[in-house]
Amino acid sequence: MKLSELAKMHPKKVRELIRKGEVDLPTSGMSEGYLQANLAILPKKYAYDFLLFAQRNPKPCPILEVLDEGSPITKIMADGADIRTDIPRYRIYKDGEYVKEVKDLKDLWRDDFVTFVIGCSFSFEKAMLEADVPVRHIEDEHNVPMYITNIATLPAGIFHGNTVVSMRPIPYKDIVRATTVTARFPATHGAPIHIGDPSIIGIKDIDKPDFGEKSIIKEGEVPVFWACGVTPQAVAMASKPEIMITHAPGHMLILDKKDAYVSVF
């Protein structure tokens, strides 16, 4: 199956191919125009603190849907996506440590699991590209650079820690447009949280990201920082929950709602 075919396919059909094991790739570019989402699965005993953390920190942790306890089936953002099988790859963490990557959760599913479907930056990057704002890590085909900042999240129960940001180098002439087009999508991290001097948010060396790969900042470009979906994962992991399951990086849940569905203006 070619990516060009998957790009034109409805999310329901792509999820079906993923479920059958016929598609096992990063999902970027599939079902063009549709939302993709991060996944965090936690036992119910952590769910209130995690939901409260998200309520208090909507920019790094924009919740699109929370599934009922024990249910692996989406109702709101996708019609009947099965969380156990409809994502190409998952990562299992135990007591805050990475254990392994798996292709489905059929044998791991528990009746006390609560699934959080969380907005991802793919949507606002497309909005940037459509507005002719360059996105360096897409141009250069590498993973977006991410940094742990000195910006504390608002803690909730057992969850606390600093905000993780993603960085995109933006030409001066495009900074305002990059801000306004991404502000339309609070459900996928929204407007930047910092523009310019990285040291102000505690980043010592812009060429040494904490996650992902460095982006080249050209003459006349300014680093612009957005709250990143790695924040809730990092924060949750730091509190060492007995088990936590996420999507594998880049292997997202593809939803039935289009990007425009969550645009606020």
Add this chain to the structure above:
Amino acid sequence: MKLSELAKMHPKKVRELIRKGEVDLPTSGMSEGYLQANLAILPKKYAYDFLLFAQRNPKPCPILEVLDEGSPITKIMADGADIRTDIPRYRIYKDGEYVKEVKDLKDLWRDDFVTFVIGCSFSFEKAMLEADVPVRHIEDEHNVPMYITNIATLPAGIFHGNTVVSMRPIPYKDIVRATTVTARFPATHGAPIHIGDPSIIGIKDIDKPDFGEKSIIKEGEVPVFWACGVTPQAVAMASKPEIMITHAPGHMLILDKKDAYVSVF
């Protein structure tokens, strides 16, 4: 103390007067330009379901702040407001039944109480008035008419029920403006959820609201409906929690953040 004096006073000062018992009035018009909020206090055992209900139904239930279990002190939307004393009047409900109105919660406070601070429509009504959109129940000095619709909320745990709406009659020429100015404030119910024919959302007689008082709809005006903060209260009450405490109608919590702070554009 005259309302005209309270109108110009900072929220911190007004809350202090309320705390001392020197102000015991509906808060409409006090601390002009600042947000006011609905209050819902529930024991922790109901808190996850209530927070999830709010996440799934943000239009009737826009959460501005959730206080930590047992804490009566706000941190985010107001600097140190004391939930036990800084609201003029409270209502106590037990097993879903109204019990009494009280002036403070000093003797009633419990270590397992979780306080939800919820956006209220005062903010968007001011935005309407500033945009020259008439607000009939303010003109005619009566309580806004509210109706139970046939629009089901998305249930969460023990909480389920239909959406309650408030209605404002709007002249044809102002309908679009009424929609766009209120859409700026999703944290205070946002854009309307229905415009026109009341029967479509299950309202049999527009002159017989389920709560509040009827508004006169003049020739050339259309009834416009917004999701109402009574929804979460009605839904919570229907599930008969052992105890639930709310503000008394019109007696709101005045916050330190201005309306513009929660505007999305």
